[in-house]
Amino acid sequence: MTYAPQTPSESAYNFAYLDEQTKRMIRRALLKGIAIPGYQVPFASREMPMPYGWGTGGVQVTASIIGKDDCLKMIDQGSDDTTNAVSLRGFFKKTAGVATTFETADASIIQTRHRIPEKPLREDQVIVFQVPIPEPLRFLEPRETETRKMHGLEDYGLMHVKLYEDIAKNGHIATTYAYPVKVNGRYVMDPSPTPKFDNPKIDRMPALQLYGAGREQRVYAVPPYTDVKSLDFEDYPFEVQSFDKPCGLCSAEGVYLDEVILDDHGGRMFVCSDTNHCEERRAQGLTGPMAAAPTAAQLSDGNEPKPETRT
Amino acid sequence: MYVAVKGGEEAISNAHQLLAKRRRGDTSVPALTVDQIAEQLSLAVARVMGEGSLYDEGLAALAIKQARGDLIEAAFLMRAYRTTLPRLGYSQPLDTGRMYIERRISATYKDLPGGQVLGPTFDYSHRLLDFALAADAEGLPEAVARRVSTPASMPRVTDLLGDEGLIEPDPARSADAAVSDLTREPLSFPADRDLRLQNLARGDEGFLLALAYSSQRGYARTHPFTGEIRYGAVEVEFFAEELGFAITLGTIKVTECQMVNQFSGSAKAAPTFTRGYGLVFGQVERKAMAMSMVDRAMRWEELGEELTAPVQDHEFVLSHSDNIQATGFVEHLKLPHYVDFQAELDLIRKLRAEWLEAQGAVDPANGKKEAAE
Numbered sequence: 001m002t003y004a005p006q007t008p009s010e011s012a013y014n015f016a017y018l019d020e021q022t023k024r025m026i027r028r029a030l031l032k033g034i035a036i037p038g039y040q041v042p043f044a045s046r047e048m049p050m051p052y053g054w055g056t057g058g059v060q061v062t063a064s065i066i067g068k069d070d071c072l073k074m075i076d077q078g079s080d081d082t083t084n085a086v087s088l089r090g091f092f093k094k095t096a097g098v099a100t101t102f103e104t105a106d107a108s109i110i111q112t113r114h115r116i117p118e119k120p121l122r123e124d125q126v127i128v129f130q131v132p133i134p135e136p137l138r139f140l141e142p143r144e145t146e147t148r149k150m151h152g153l154e155d156y157g158l159m160h161v162k163l164y165e166d167i168a169k170n171g172h173i174a175t176t177y178a179y180p181v182k183v184n185g186r187y188v189m190d191p192s193p194t195p196k197f198d199n200p201k202i203d204r205m206p207a208l209q210l211y212g213a214g215r216e217q218r219v220y221a222v223p224p225y226t227d228v229k230s231l232d233f234e235d236y237p238f239e240v241q242s243f244d245k246p247c248g249l250c251s252a253e254g255v256y257l258d259e260v261i262l263d264d265h266g267g268r269m270f271v272c273s274d275t276n277h278c279e280e281r282r283a284q285g286l287t288g289p290m291a292a293a294p295t296a297a298q299l300s301d302g303n304e305p306k307p308e309t310r311t
Numbered sequence: 312m313y314v315a316v317k318g319g320e321e322a323i324s325n326a327h328q329l330l331a332k333r334r335r336g337d338t339s340v341p342a343l344t345v346d347q348i349a350e351q352l353s354l355a356v357a358r359v360m361g362e363g364s365l366y367d368e369g370l371a372a373l374a375i376k377q378a379r380g381d382l383i384e385a386a387f388l389m390r391a392y393r394t395t396l397p398r399l400g401y402s403q404p405l406d407t408g409r410m411y412i413e414r415r416i417s418a419t420y421k422d423l424p425g426g427q428v429l430g431p432t433f434d435y436s437h438r439l440l441d442f443a444l445a446a447d448a449e450g451l452p453e454a455v456a457r458r459v460s461t462p463a464s465m466p467r468v469t470d471l472l473g474d475e476g477l478i479e480p481d482p483a484r485s486a487d488a489a490v491s492d493l494t495r496e497p498l499s500f501p502a503d504r505d506l507r508l509q510n511l512a513r514g515d516e517g518f519l520l521a522l523a524y525s526s527q528r529g530y531a532r533t534h535p536f537t538g539e540i541r542y543g544a545v546e547v548e549f550f551a552e553e554l555g556f557a558i559t560l561g562t563i564k565v566t567e568c569q570m571v572n573q574f575s576g577s578a579k580a581a582p583t584f585t586r587g588y589g590l591v592f593g594q595v596e597r598k599a600m601a602m603s604m605v606d607r608a609m610r611w612e613e614l615g616e617e618l619t620a621p622v623q624d625h626e627f628v629l630s631h632s633d634n635i636q637a638t639g640f641v642e643h644l645k646l647p648h649y650v651d652f653q654a655e656l657d658l659i660r661k662l663r664a665e666w667l668e669a670q671g672a673v674d675p676a677n678g679k680k681e682a683a684e
Contacts, residue, residue: 013395017395047391049391
């Protein structure tokens with residue numbers, strides 16, 4: 001007996017991998033999410049050819065909305081060329097053959113993990129977030145049956161108690177990323193594990209925000225220009241991280257920076273987390289104090305592939 | 312080095328090449344064929360088909376080869392493939408009473424209609440390494456005489472008990488009741504038994520094994536007896552609307568376990584034996600048995616029992632049984648998280664500075680620390 005399977009070719013897969021029925025099912029869930037901003041809509045998430053936790057929710061959302069004329073930007077940790085961003089961009093290049101870009105301004109769809117680009121997004125753009133745990137109340141109450149009830153009853157006391165206890169214990173709200181927000185005055189939502197630095201960007205953002213959690217089988221959305229308020233107290237207002245130094249490469253201030261360890265005796269520098277933003281500024285001739293330092297050479301040029309242009 | 316997360320494209324391509332090389336191993340050793348895996352590692356193939364939720368021995372064997380023997384990775388390959396297949400419809404319920412039996416045992420009766428058929432099993436082999444298998448020239452196995460002729464229809468032990476009313480009846484099936492399918496609808500709670508069984512059938516063998524074991528050790532004990540385990544081939548029938556009758560699509564091999572559990576009765580039900588059910592692809596008895604024990608434990612509510620242990624907890628069990636989901640989320644921690652880690656670094660530095668400052672302000676009179684703010 002022979003078991004060797006017939007080998008279907010890769011072209012046997014549909015445009016953007018998912019079949020049209022599945023895409024339609026996901027788009028219906030997204031429309032419901034847009035109609036009820038911040039509400040987590042259950043959807044029949046599919047197994048994808050990358051593992052759960054690698055962005056299967058974001059990939060399914062992008063696959064459902066992408067068309068042949070779209071231009072896709074894929075980032076992870078703010079960077080276009082981190083390994084998983086490369087891998088997911090390659091997936092859509094292969095299965096959808098769409099144009100891809102590193103330029104925030106050129107993209108019609110931006111799929112992201114953990115960051116929002118520094119450049120303000122426009123009405124004609126969509127940002128897709130990869131979400132690991134969509135439920136902002138999950139770490140306070142592990143049961144889905146309970147948290148759904150709490151959302152239904154708008155019972156968010158537990159969350160406020162948690163934030164209050166943080167302040168009582170530490171003097172600060174000890175949540176630095178995935179900082180909970182209230183959307184349109186109704187649902188408390190997890191903005192995905194972006195640093196709270198990015199929270200002000202999703203308030204009244206002109207672009208449509210779509211959030212996909214594949215393993216947890218949820219999508220949710222924030223329509224353009226929707227109020228998104230980070231939870232806080234009158235005497236402890238929400239505040240974002242601030243960095244006391246500018247970007248070491250492009251001297252940008254008021255942006256989110258990554259700390260890069262340069263040696264094993266305390267040498268470090270801070271550089272833009274949004275690599276495209278940093279490159280643009282350097283192309284304009286803006287340089288930071290470390291731009292010419294030999295220890296930072298790998299960051300400022302050399303290894304980075306040239307930014308792609310729209311094809 | 313920072314380049315570890317830069318220049319990802321080249322790194323990924325190189326990693327894939329190295330992986331392919333490592334998968335092949337020493338090229339002076341002949342490559343495994345898919346047929347060899349399907350024929351000689353059939354229990355691994357069965358596990359991959361079950362947890363991969365797709366009955367295809369050839370594809371499962373290929374997946375095992377591609378995954379270098381990592382069975383969860385192989386099941387993942389199967390899942391990612393099956394999700395692209397069109398859904399033509401649902402088969403008729405399997406009739407395991409008409410199974411072509413290769414193995415059938417009962418622990419509750421010494422002998423019973425149809426007989427005990429030991430079949431291929433490790434149960435009574437001594438676990439001594441057989442060095443003859445390591446020798447190059449493994450001879451052909453001796454022909455095995457089939458000493459019993461199993462009847463075409465073999466009554467289930469639970470049916471024999473049912474005739475006496477000693478075991479709860481199987482729930483009546485209403486013809487129009489749709490069966491839940493968690494590959495089409497997201498898992499939601501409360502989850503009915505059909506959905507639970509589907510979830511367990513796709514669930515991780517190790518997870519179910521540990522849960523079943525915990526119930527034996529007193530965490531929601533269900534006093535199980537193996538009423539029957541049967542393994543063999545059953546026909547899969549599909550009702551074709553155009554024809555107006557069911558046609559046989561083929562046969563699949565399955566293991567079915569009917570666990571018979573003590574039950575002393577409650578306010579809701581008279582004393583009877585109760586059922587736990589397990590059904591898996593291939594000869595995967597360990598999982599079929601564990602599944603039937605977990606199924607029984609999860610029926611605590613309808614039987615008026617108390618919720619005391621993890622194995623009974625629907626949300627806990629069903630949300631964590633899928634090893635494709637579990638391995639993905641656990642392993643995703645190796646993806647870069649430096650943006651969030653930066654946010655945490657910032658906070659912990661701030662908290663430490665404040666704490667150290669407060670330590671410096673200790674009042675020596677009473678040693679009491681001032682509040683941080």
